[in-house]
Amino acid sequence: MKLAKLKIENIASVEMAEIDFDSGALADASVFLITGDTGAGKTTILDSICLALYNTTPRLNMASGVKSNFGTDNITARNTSNLLRHGARQASAVLTFLGSDGVMYEAVWQVKRNRNNRLTSPEQTLSWGDNTVKNADAVRKVTEEAVGLDFDQFCRTTMLAQGQFTQFLKSKDDEKSEILEKLTGTEIYSEIGKKIEEIKKEKEADYNAQRSLTEGIVLLKQEEIDSLDGQKSEA
Incomplete structure (x- = not known):
């Protein structure tokens, strides 16, 4: 403004x-x-x-x-x-x-x-x-x-009253992030980050589903493979 x-x-x-x-x-x-x-x-x-x-x-x-x-x-x-x-x-x-x-x-x-x-x-x-x-x-x-900005954000960034000059610096990271995004017009990057997180969760769910399907599969040792190959040849 x-x-x-x-x-x-x-x-x-x-x-x-x-x-x-x-x-x-x-x-x-x-x-x-x-x-x-x-x-x-x-x-x-x-x-x-x-x-x-x-x-x-x-x-x-x-x-x-x-x-x-x-x-x-x-x-x-x-x-x-x-x-x-x-x-x-x-x-x-x-x-x-x-x-x-x-x-x-x-x-x-x-x-x-x-x-x-x-x-x-x-x-x-x-x-x-x-x-x-x-x-x-x-x-x-x-x-x-x-x-x-709402009133609290306005006070922390624009209208710093006496004795409150460090209020913004002492704000939590997410509070400072929200304020800075509004001041700089970079909210779009948070939206992109949220979308990336949603896609990540979807892919993790797909991965875990596929992994559960393979948990019952047991790989044979080489000796067991050779024994089965021998039995196959005899048959």
Whole structure:
């Protein structure tokens, strides 16, 4: 995938921001650095990308799932609604990106307070061409196909949170293999390997069947052959 544009509104410490990855200095830079003072909103940029795509972030995903009182709201620390900027009534993250399938997508995450000042559940939509999906399961499925990675794989390879830089390196071999295949588009070689393994098992089965047919055959010693040849000649 390739990031095209990110719009942030009232998320954590960021009131309003827009980043166009296809224009200005970013369009010509193969590598760039996000820098700033503590609390300036560096991690919020990364959080907003994750929110738009997966409705979670690495730091929230590791938080407690037990409900607690956050101001007037009784929610878990893992709830993404916690990222609504203090004092704001609504927040959103809008990410435009080019999917691994060559299609341009727009992923939207938003949360707001109702007339009773209660937080509503976060909502996600994903649009491409004339298509729009809003159902959570459908959004997750299409997003994973468009990005080519699920959230855990995205965190291990693309969105490495603080203190998790070795998570990918410590992953099991089969996990790293699956991720690298998706990143490099080499899944076809695993499919070829599976087909070869199937053929190997079929041939082994044929071999064992033929071998069982010959197990009852006993080869004569040379002395026994000579004795039978003698008997044949006499007869």
